Amino acid sequence: MVVSRNQYIWFLETLNHKIVTLSWYFAASLAEGPFAVFLCPLKEMESYPAVTDGDSTKHQERHYYLLSELQTLVKDLPSSFQQRLSYSTLGDLALALIDGTVYEIVQGLLDIQHLTEKNLYNQRQKLHCEHQALKQDLVRKHKDALQSCKSHNLALLKSNQQGEQEALEIRVREEQRMMDKKIVAEMDQKVIDQQNTLEKAGVPGFYITTNPQELTMQMNLLELILKLQQKESQSGII
Template sequence: MMDIYPGVIDSDPTKLQERHYYLLSELQTLVKDLPSSFQQRLSYNTLSDLALALIDGTVYEIVQGLLDIQHLTEKNLYNQRQKLHCEHQALKQELLRKHKDALQTCKSHNLALLKSNQQGELEALEVRVREEQKMMDKKIVAEMDQKVIDQQNTLEKAGVPGFYITTNPQELTMQMNLLELILKLQQKESQSGLQ
């Protein structure tokens, strides 16, 4: 384990108990900012177990690492979607340019047929664009869902109470609230020089 908090690991039980009490007290204060429905679900025992998991600071590092990975993933997916959008814009511009050129050289007796064909090409491109965007969006949702599962699994293995693999919206919200508590406590400790 990392020795972020000097003297906490392999130290006397009194220091461990003091650190646990401090973390529990801070968590109890932070919980008051959560919606009351979630406050009721966070028992004293859950908060006490969370404080125990946070004693050596390893969980803070894990959470920060997971956040960094999530932000990189989000940025990468956003960039992929933007690239697809730009490709689609370029295709549409190219098609419109091609149509304009064809209209300028078209004989008047073929104009109606040309316009009809061009409308069909434009509609086909728009259908293709919508389908590709839908596929990209599904890929993004699937990848973000996988990130959530990876995070739940990692935090469960790290012994953080309340974390396990679930897709239940209420449980996901509870896990997000627990993460918020961890991040706020980490921020408070780093500001006060305890980290």
């Protein structure tokens, strides 16, 4: 149910937190490995301008708008997930989204993830092509040997060729297994990078975990953020 303005005001009055404004930016550094992610704080200001009543009102109005939109979007998620999202959690998420910084962070993470996925896919395709070339070379080598082989050596030659083919198949399977293991490890690390970045950015529900249920919850939270970002972008709000 979308909250009333009175409920919203009550929520604001019960919040007891210190809001610290930080500016963050992303840097992708190849020196630390492919597509390494950094969330770097810019230099903090020694003093902050006073918040006017007008700014405070706009802040509260935007918070109320975001909170209402999130409550509407939550209804499209599985009921089991809806039950885990308290009013307070949605309010905290709305606060995190007020200035649009989190939108930029999430988009940056997605861009880096897509680059990583493309890079890993290209690596696997390259390995596949190398394996195909090795198999084709072996077939040609075996064909040439059979054509020039004397009949009394044919049985021995075929036995040796069978051994070479089996050895190549074992090599191919092992290299594919190692590549897939590498891909899984890099994608797991990417998830950890994303969790850590979003936790530092103050997005509720994000912390480093491998629990499948918690991962699903975090994916749903990202879906909420992306849907709200898309809606605001289409309406010209951001």
